[in-house]
Amino acid sequence: MATRSPLSPAINPIEENRQGIIGKPLDRVDGPLKVTGRAKYSYEYRGVKDTTYGFIVGATIGKGRISAIDTSRAESAPRVLAVVTYQNAPKQAPLHPREPGPSRFDRSEPFLFSPEVRYFGEPVALIVAETFEAARHAAGLVSVRYVKDPQAKFDLMTHQSQAYKPKGVNAGMKADTSEGDFDGAFASAAVKIDVTYHLPHEHNMPMEPHATQAVWEGDHLTLYSGQQVAAWAQSSVAKTLQLPLENVRILTPYVGGGFGSKVPIHAQAVLAALGAKVVRRPVKIAQTRPQMFANTNHRPECLQRMRLGATKDGTLTAIAHDVWSQTTPFDEFIEQTAAFSRVMYAAPNRFHRHWGVMLDLPTSDIMRAPGEEPGSVAQECGMDELAVALDMDPIELRIKNEPTDDPETHLPFSSRSLVECYREGAQRFGWSKRPKRPGTLRDGRWLVGYGVASAMFPTYLRPSAAAVRLNADGAAIVKTDMTDIGTGSYTVLTQVAAESLGLPTDKVTVELGDTRLPKSAGSGGSFGAASAGSAILLACEQLRSQIAQLVSKDRRSPLAGANVGEVALRGGNVVAGEKSESLQAVLSRLAPSGIEGKGEHQGAEKQPKYSSHVFGAQFAEVGVDIDTGEIRVRRMLGVFGSGRILNPKTARSQLIGGMIMGIGAGLTEESVVDPRDGSFVNRDLAEYHVPVHADVTQIEAICLEEKEPYANPLGIKGLGEVGIVGVAAALANAVYNATGVRVREFPITLDKVL
Ligand code: MOS
Missing domain, CATH: 3.30.365.10 (Aldehyde oxidase/xanthine dehydrogenase, molybdopterin binding domain)
Structure with a gap:
């Protein structure tokens, strides 16, 4: 049974940092694999047989609809296997509702589902071909006619007056909060400022472009796809393609950066799955760098008005922070920009407010410290x-x-x-x-x-689970579907497990990035190490307790009769007071086929x-x-x-x-x-x-x-x-x-x- 409380006082084995492994500047355990090219990113992974290549064709208008689409030249181009458009794409779930639910990342994200164009660069066709070059060539042969919407809006400053009030903002925060009487306090403040800042759109731009390989086996789909949160990607893909969750597997062992942009699934993931279904062969797609500007995340342009009032000695009496930021008619994302000023400084009179301005641009989304x-x-x-x-x-x-x-x-x-x-x-x-x-x-x-x-x-702190297996030879294997997006997850999680099990770090192997592993929070919101690490801590504690029970009941062990709570794992040994036996000896005698501990917690308290x-x-x-x-x-x-x-x-x-x-x-x-x-x-x-x-x-x-x-x-x-x-x-x-x-x-x- 998994231990459930993340905050139980019994679970703080690193309090004393007995092994000295936590806090050490350990080199990245995955470093040698990465610098020698043995760590395979999604697009590079060569284990997929018979793979084909997809290339996305993007809309060349900002808003409107497709009036005619001619794919015949592309279809008859050499080595082209299929051209997928809204007219022949496999069935998908309807687009998610505009207002985000509990999670904006765990929802349907269909593509090529209608002739409507919502933003410049939105996919209007997918070419699948035997080679990348053939697919890219054929992309230039698709001829699309559009009817442009003359009402399209692209500019925040022009349309700021049409701003609306959202119900909430990203990360489940309130759109508006207030306390005291700002207007009165600001009017009578001895010293004040009233200033407006303008911040542009920015794009996340990780080194590794967004890439996916899709493989169908019957109605089971495997995606090799660089994602920050494997479980959300799995659920989002399953919802989009209307598959049972267990029919979708996400593999994301190495991710070349994300900065938030690989938390959601993007066009190439869904289109690879659709394309592979059509041609009945695996398909791989990498977005080009220019395509990433339309089809991944960006931080929205915003205007911020800041008013601060203070006494002559510099004590703040009034704070007001108003934010207008870009969102879209088909997806609401309001960056929680006024959240910062809510937490930083005290003032008895304050308000912090957000507005959305709907523009016909790609949806804005999370980017590092949204x-x-x-x-x-x-x-x-x-x-x-x-x-x-x-x-x-x-x-x-x-x-x-x-x-x-x-x-x-x-x-x-x-x-x-x-x-x-x-x-x-x-x-x-x-x-x-x-x-x-x-x-x-x-x-x-x-x-x-x-x-x-x-x-x-x-x-x-977000819900996470992990399993830790100890083999009879004293090697540990940690399993969780956490990801390493270049941050060092493999390394710090190795340290957490080694510290808790009293093993050297080279005895610990960490496996990440596979939805078949116990479900973790993934990488996002700076919660990865804490969330996955706490689950590993719990799993190791469960292992310790199992081992303690084994030795305490075993007449042959020098620790026979030891108090289970006092048995510790340290320096490769099982110890209790002055008594000690090597972990390897204990395991080979009492658990020759190995032993596994499971840990799971439900994240931070609700209140x-x-x-x-x-x-x-x-x-x-x-x-x-x-x-x-x-x-x-x-x-x-x-x-x-x-x-x-x-x-x-x-x-x-x-x-x-x-x-x-x-x-x-x-x-x-x-x-x-x-x-x-x-x-x-x-x-x-x-x-x-x-x-x-x-x-x-x-x-x-x-x-x-x-x-x-x-x-x-x-x-x-x-x-x-x-x-x-x-x-x-x-x-x-x-x-x-x-x-x-x-x-x-x-x-x-x-x-x-x-
Ligand atoms: Mo971060 S923007 O939640 O990956």
């Missing part, structure tokens, strides 16, 4: 603007307004080390050298400035008693060229209070990876919409500028020692997303400090500071 990242721009640039108005140090302003409990829920924080992060960071970064007046520090042709901003991300988040302080130094306005990041430091660290090496990689992505949000990334047809104009990595090596100079992330007693039995806080939060604001604040120019239009490109 909500917290854009929301931190308005709140944290706003704090900087208020500090200028108050003539106060921006760090002191934040420390002054540090809340004693969660400003929104009024629950106590389970842990919050934000002030320590600022103090430690200020010391290390040399904050005292920051120019007090903008535009006063020169280094050759560069104007130099410093900026700070706060980072925050909620600490989630939490604590507000649990990871907090951090971002420091940035920029140089702005005196003539050209070119902005260079000279240094960045992130300081985080992040509970126990499972592995400082993978933790640091996650954090600096997030910070680097934050440079993109601050300075380079912007998906530009063509107002004529709603296409994203700059749809490749030559024109959509993610930060590259030359953009990143000195960048460091450190984690303070922090005890997190409540969030999960591992005492950890997820680090996948918090690194990106606050970076764009810290950079904007540094640009202001360097130049005296306050840019409220992101990304901050050189033209905006001149």
Whole structure:
């Protein structure tokens, strides 16, 4: 029977960290496989026999309908096996309802189901051919005529006045919250700011494009598909194709990044399954980089109005955060952008509100720190603007307004080390050298400035299960359908199991990314390590208890008669007090065919008693060229209070990876919409500028020692997303400090500071 309580006091074996494995900077256990090309990603996997190639044909209008489609030339092109359109596609479930249910990722996602075109680049045909080249060639031979909808809307600023009020926002949060009397408090505030920031659409752009191979055996479907959450992909595919859940298997052992965009299933997954059904052979499809701009996730463009009122000494009395963001007529996604300001600072009078603006664009969806990242721009640039108005140090302003409990829920924080992060960071970064007046520090042709901003991300715990098997030779195999999207899941979960079982890490093998394994939360919401790790902890505890019972009842064991609760697994031995026997000896005698433990938990309590988040302080130094306005990041430091660290090496990689992505949000990334047809104009990595090596100079992330007693039995806080939060604001604040120019239009490109 599986142990069920994630928070049971009996389950905290790493409290003492007896093996010293948790907290070690273990190299990635999957690293050698990846650098030698032996880790096969979805499209590369060669175990599928007789495979064929799919190529997606996308709509070339933004909204309207197909009036005629001629596939004859494509069908008769060499090596083409089929052309699938809405006219001959296999039956699928209807499109999910517009308003998201409990999960927007666990729902039907049909394609090629109607002549309607909802957005530029929406699939209108799938070519299946013997070779990739043949499929791509034939894609150019499909002739489609459209009737355009003249009412199509593509621009947020033009249509902001038609905004509507959503019932809720992403992650199950409320659209609007309020407390006290903002209007009264703001009107009478001694010092105030009222500013509006504009953030562009951004695209997730993982290294590995979205790719799927589909194989049917009778009415059973296997998809090799890079996904962040295997179980959601399985359920979403099953719903779309109207199959029993158990008929769908998702294999996703290696994933080349996701940043949220591989949480949902996308067109290539569904189309590969449809195509394979039509040609009765396996089909593989990879989206091209330009196709990914229409058919994966993007962070929606938004406008944010921030009003802050304070007393003369800098005590906040009023906070108002209004957000307008892009959504679509066929799918509601409202990024939880005002969630950040709900948690950061205390003020008795406040409101935080969201609006949706329906545009005929691809649906917006989650992208690393959805909500917290854009929301931190308005709140944290706003704090900087208020500090200028108050003539106060921006760090002191934040420390002054540090809340004693969660400003929104009024629950106590389970842990919050934000002030320590600022103090430690200020010391290390040399904050005292920051120019007090903008535009006063020169280094050759560069104007130099410093900026700070706060980072925050909620600490989630989601239902997960795991099984851990111990073989008689003392090797352990961990099984869960968790994924590793480049984050280090294989490595940190190896450490959790090794620590709990008292084994060296090379005795532990972790198997992930297969829906036949026990169901986990997967990778998303920064909840992966905590959720899957807690299930593994429970499974190991169950193994320990089984072994304890075996030895205690066995006359031949030196541990015969030992108290079951006192038996521990340590250093490859089974121990109780002074008595000890090797684990291998115990297993070969008492469980020669091996032994398995199962662990399962139901995630966080429905009514939490604590507000649990990871907090951090971002420091940035920029140089702005005196003539050209070119902005260079000279240094960045992130300081985080992040509970126990499972592995400082993978933790640091996650954090600096997030910070680097934050440079993109601050300075380079912007998906530009063509107002004529709603296409994203700059749809490749030559024109959509993610930060590259030359953009990143000195960048460091450190984690303070922090005890997190409540969030999960591992005492950890997820680090996948918090690194990106606050970076764009810290950079904007540094640009202001360097130049005296306050840019409220992101990304901050050189033209905006001149
Ligand atoms: Mo994250 S945007 O929930 O993968």
